[in-house]
Amino acid sequence: MTYRTLTVEDYPAYDALRGMALDFVPEAFGSTNQEEIPHRKNRFESNVTHKESFIVGAFDDDELVGMVGFLKLEKIKLKHKGIIWGMFVKPEMQGRGIGSELMKFTLEKAAKIQHLQKINLDVNAENQAAIRLYEKMGFISFGVEKNALLVNNKMYDTILMSKNLGDIRVK
Ligand SMILES: CC(C)(COP(=O)(O)OP(=O)(O)OC[C@H]1O[C@@H](n2cnc3c(N)ncnc32)[C@H](O)[C@@H]1OP(=O)(O)O)[C@@H](O)C(=O)NCCC(=O)NCCS
Numbered sequence: 667m668t669y670r671t672l673t674v675e676d677y678p679a680y681d682a683l684r685g686m687a688l689d690f691v692p693e694a695f696g697s698t699n700q701e702e703i704p705h706r707k708n709r710f711e712s713n714v715t716h717k718e719s720f721i722v723g724a725f726d727d728d729e730l731v732g733m734v735g736f737l738k739l740e741k742i743k744l745k746h747k748g749i750i751w752g753m754f755v756k757p758e759m760q761g762r763g764i765g766s767e768l769m770k771f772t773l774e775k776a777a778k779i780q781h782l783q784k785i786n787l788d789v790n791a792e793n794q795a796a797i798r799l800y801e802k803m804g805f806i807s808f809g810v811e812k813n814a815l816l817v818n819n820k821m822y823d824t825i826l827m828s829k830n831l832g833d834i835r836v837k
């Protein structure tokens with residue numbers, strides 16, 4: 667397995683995996699294919715060409731089998747923060763440490779961003795696999811949003827998690 671940041675050339679593979687993620691586990695994401703597809707390519711390109719935001723991919727030979735996004739906030743009062751989004755590993759590849767490696771890669775790269783102090787994410791409160799993964803990587807829960815997501819007529823709570831970068835900052 668190899669891990670690297672995605673480039674504009676990876677769009678077809680990203681499009682396929684992202685589409686699968688949103689269809690396969692709609693309750694894990696705030697986005698839908700229906701709303702995202704018209705903007706997906708533009709957003710992908712601005713993400714992967716941005717100097718501080720990025721998407722990390724896990725490749726099995728040449729096949730993209732997992733990914734996670736990192737978005738650096740831009741506003742003056744928020745630019746010490748980043749957000750993890752879109753974590754997904756292909757179902758048949760889950761449970762082999764790929765999610766952990768994607769997150770380690772992301773945290774190490776994020777730690778090199780000047781002035782970045784903390785990374786936030788949110789996760790469906792029923793998603794035990796993801797919650798344990800994030801806890802293992804040092805994310806701490808700081809709140810719960812009740813009824814944060816409405817998917818197929820079911821409400822889900824969301825757990826808000828954060829990690830301070832002090833403990834992994836590269837000096
Ligand atoms: C969450 C997800 C990314 C984890 O990826 P993965 O490659 O399977 O994760 P790993 O194999 O690295 O496991 C990492 C840790 O997660 C936890 N975990 C993984 N699968 C689990 C499961 N089925 N049940 C409970 N905990 C689990 C464990 O703590 C594991 O660490 P350990 O093996 O040391 O105990 C993957 O399950 C996935 O893509 N799920 C669907 C999409 C999703 O939920 N995304 C998160 C959106 S917030």
